[in-house]
Amino acid sequence: MRNVWIIEEQGFDREKIEDNGNKFLLGNGYMGIRGTLGEFGKEQLVAVNLAGIYDQVGDGWREPLNAPNPLYTVLIVDGEKYSILKKEPIAHKLSLNDRQAVLSRETTWEGSKGQIRLCSERFLNMENPHLIYERYEVICDFAGNVTVQTGIDADVWDIYGPHFVNFDYSGEEILSVKASIQENRESVWVFENIEVENKEFLVDCGVEQRDKTVLHHFSYRVQPGENVSFVKQCAVYTTKDREALDGCLAIQIDTIFEQDLLGSYERLKQEHIAWWEEKWKTSEVWIEGDEEAMKALNYSLYHLHSIAPRHSESLSIAARGLSGQTYKGAVFWDTEMFILDFFLYTEPSVAKTLLRYRIDTLEGAKEKAQGYGYDGAFYAWESQEGGYDACSDYNVTDVFTGRPMRTFFKDKQIHISAAIVHGIMRYVNVTGDRSILEEGGIETIVECAIFYYGLLLKKVSGDRYELHDVIGPDEYHERVSNNGYTNRMAKYTFESASMLLSTLAEYPEEIRQRIEKQYAVEELKERFADAAEHIYIPEPDSDGVIDQFDGYRTLEDVSLEEVRSRLLHEKEYWGGAYGVASHTQIIKQADVVTWLTLFADEFSKEILTKNWEYYEPRTEHGSSLSACMYAWLACICGFPDKAYPFFLKSATADLKGGGKQWAGLVYIGGSHPAASGGAYMNAIHGFAGVSFQDGRILVNPKLPSNWKKMRFTLIYQGKKYRIEINGKDASVTEL
Ligand code: BGC
Numbered sequence: 001m002r003n004v005w006i007i008e009e010q011g012f013d014r015e016k017i018e019d020n021g022n023k024f025l026l027g028n029g030y031m032g033i034r035g036t037l038g039e040f041g042k043e044q045l046v047a048v049n050l051a052g053i054y055d056q057v058g059d060g061w062r063e064p065l066n067a068p069n070p071l072y073t074v075l076i077v078d079g080e081k082y083s084i085l086k087k088e089p090i091a092h093k094l095s096l097n098d099r100q101a102v103l104s105r106e107t108t109w110e111g112s113k114g115q116i117r118l119c120s121e122r123f124l125n126m127e128n129p130h131l132i133y134e135r136y137e138v139i140c141d142f143a144g145n146v147t148v149q150t151g152i153d154a155d156v157w158d159i160y161g162p163h164f165v166n167f168d169y170s171g172e173e174i175l176s177v178k179a180s181i182q183e184n185r186e187s188v189w190v191f192e193n194i195e196v197e198n199k200e201f202l203v204d205c206g207v208e209q210r211d212k213t214v215l216h217h218f219s220y221r222v223q224p225g226e227n228v229s230f231v232k233q234c235a236v237y238t239t240k241d242r243e244a245l246d247g248c249l250a251i252q253i254d255t256i257f258e259q260d261l262l263g264s265y266e267r268l269k270q271e272h273i274a275w276w277e278e279k280w281k282t283s284e285v286w287i288e289g290d291e292e293a294m295k296a297l298n299y300s301l302y303h304l305h306s307i308a309p310r311h312s313e314s315l316s317i318a319a320r321g322l323s324g325q326t327y328k329g330a331v332f333w334d335t336e337m338f339i340l341d342f343f344l345y346t347e348p349s350v351a352k353t354l355l356r357y358r359i360d361t362l363e364g365a366k367e368k369a370q371g372y373g374y375d376g377a378f379y380a381w382e383s384q385e386g387g388y389d390a391c392s393d394y395n396v397t398d399v400f401t402g403r404p405m406r407t408f409f410k411d412k413q414i415h416i417s418a419a420i421v422h423g424i425m426r427y428v429n430v431t432g433d434r435s436i437l438e439e440g441g442i443e444t445i446v447e448c449a450i451f452y453y454g455l456l457l458k459k460v461s462g463d464r465y466e467l468h469d470v471i472g473p474d475e476y477h478e479r480v481s482n483n484g485y486t487n488r489m490a491k492y493t494f495e496s497a498s499m500l501l502s503t504l505a506e507y508p509e510e511i512r513q514r515i516e517k518q519y520a521v522e523e524l525k526e527r528f529a530d531a532a533e534h535i536y537i538p539e540p541d542s543d544g545v546i547d548q549f550d551g552y553r554t555l556e557d558v559s560l561e562e563v564r565s566r567l568l569h570e571k572e573y574w575g576g577a578y579g580v581a582s583h584t585q586i587i588k589q590a591d592v593v594t595w596l597t598l599f600a601d602e603f604s605k606e607i608l609t610k611n612w613e614y615y616e617p618r619t620e621h622g623s624s625l626s627a628c629m630y631a632w633l634a635c636i637c638g639f640p641d642k643a644y645p646f647f648l649k650s651a652t653a654d655l656k657g658g659g660k661q662w663a664g665l666v667y668i669g670g671s672h673p674a675a676s677g678g679a680y681m682n683a684i685h686g687f688a689g690v691s692f693q694d695g696r697i698l699v700n701p702k703l704p705s706n707w708k709k710m711r712f713t714l715i716y717q718g719k720k721y722r723i724e725i726n727g728k729d730a731s732v733t734e735l
């Protein structure tokens with residue numbers, strides 16, 4: 001059997017630099033380091049992307065920071081620079097062991113006197129998330145002069161930068177760069193320390209600060225086969241890491257760094273591998289009969305582990321994880337609806353951290369609602385710290401005129417608030433832990449319900465409530481009425497809020513009092529119950545199909561190919577006022593299908609199947625969130641083989657790369673955590689058919705025909721279970 005835990009790329013292809021940055025990403029929740037090479041700079045999209053710290057320059061979009069890169073390394077042999085960008089290698093391999101989270105590189109060049117081989121490997125510390133380690137080795141098969149320049153490159157890749165204004169370089173034994181940002185007084189510090197082996201070959205060494213770099217240089221005189229090697233340890237801090245810093249925000253870096261780095265490197269690496277082994281014990285999904293799927297799925301889980309904010313108690317995951325500044329490093333509904341399940345079942349404490357971020361940004365959501373003249377909580381479509389909505393009124397640039405296009409994602413994608421309610425309720429139901437409700441979850445849900453209540457419309461002659469002027473998950477059709485997904489999620493919010501207010505007696509006295517002090521509980525209970533009962537939920541037509549929104553099926557019914565052929569520019573935006581899809585039934589991503597998947601037990605198999613069949617050919621899958629919902633619903637309908645290609649599309653989103661990089665003229669490349677989380681949900685809920693009823697785990701497998709067996713672990717209501725599936729049989733064993 002091949003090693004399913006090795007992700008490898010042989011040879012060097014310039015065209016793949018961007019995708020490989022995502023594919024070979026290392027991360028530890030605090031930072032993500034793109035899978036780039038030592039000699040790369042900002043043109044190759046090098047990034048040490050930081051979680052939860054943002055900056056805005058002028059009118060540009062506010063985005064997270066990329067720290068100065070402490071892994072910058074240049075190799076010079078006999079006066080000639082050996083960079084893969086300048087000199088074609090005779091062999092090159094980039095390889096990620098995604099079970100161990102170690103990235104290695106091996107490159108061989110043919111020089112004028114013989115061969116030069118460079119090997120390096122790097123990993124991030126998972127327990128102290130500030131730390132990075134790298135080992136580097138050069139061997140020549142001839143006698144020559146080898147110089148290595150290595151240190152910190154502060155000329156970082158920014159989309160809407162430059163963010164750093166003042167740089168403070170220092171270089172003695174430990175190099176450091178302190179850079180402060182434009183918007184406020186926050187700063188980023190990067191440190192680098194190095195220990196070289198074989199000091200006896202060293203002829204010269206020193207430190208040099210040039211442009212925006214501060215570098216050590218080491219020059220050696222080597223004989224054939226003698227190696228030049230060193231280990232680097234680097235650290236990244238920001239002024240937001242107040243607890244890690246002392247009162248005057250200084251860092252005693254020598255107390256943090258290893259003293260005997262060369263001697264400790266192997267131990268540190270083994271500890272790192274052991275940390276990951278421990279994680280895989282509860283999260284690995286084993287599949288017999290389909291190595292490709294097993295590899296892709298666990299690789300997706302590797303990505304989710306790498307971006308989990310374990311260092312914080314209140315932080316979420318950005319739509320592009322820690323792969324860069326794309327999508328403004330903002331948190332979308334992706335987290336609660338696509339990513340959350342993986343953590344709920346394998347590491348509930350992370351799930352709680354993600355949700356606590358929403359509870360802690362409730363004030364931001366209330367402010368946003370007030371800004372539109374509404375009560376309650378309208379969560380940010382693109383949430384940054386404090387719940388600030390980074391989504392701009394003009395979120396797409398028109399490719400023809402270069403002018404910003406008015407989009408309504410921020411104003412009209414009201415389904416975001418319900419996603420948060422859904423996430424909190426799932427946390428409570430799956431973990432059995434109600435502390436989140438007591439710690440602000442009740443208020444969050446009630447405020448979301450208040451928000452939707454204020455938006456309900458009732459016609460003078462009618463007796464039902466409607467929601468008008470919204471955008472559903474399919475963003476191509478803006479400002480529509482009665483989007484089924486949105487209405488059903490609003491109903492879910494009313495149901496949840498009304499249930500919570502009706503069961504307040506079950507909570508400690510002080511919680512009850514806190515809620516009663518803030519809300520007219522009886523009145524709200526009645527309102528929400530009434531709203532839940534009377535909100536209009538679109539029904540299937542005589543042919544079984546449900547209109548995605550009022551009038552959807554009066555739009556031009558035309559094939560995806562036809563709509564694609566109408567594009568005048570490859571980067572043209574399909575939606576909005578003039579988009580090629582806007583007046584047609586072509587949709588961006590699963591919409592009705594997402595609704596039917598989440599509430600499948602409210603429909604017959606026949607209706608579910610009819611809607612899948614109607615919508616799938618009309619879906620562009622222009623978002624990486626789409627395929628997994630189609631896969632999941634196909635499983636529910638009993639067609640796992642039909643689900644399979646959609647599952648694989650989600651699981652390989654970052655492995656294969658090549659996803660959409662542009663929305664109009666806005667760069668949207670990066671990794672795809674929602675697709676990774678979606679692939680996990682497909683495996684667990686779809687193929688394995690896991691569901692929960694009355695505190696019990698039910699397993700109703702629907703494996704694709706090439707899958708023989710499946711095995712995984714789930715944490716449910718505080719207990720750990722091993723699920724084993726053999727064809728149609730399943731067993732659940734408490735561990
Ligand atoms: C999708 C949204 C998603 C966002 C971030 C957009 O392209 O339409 O549903 O939340 O990307 O992933």
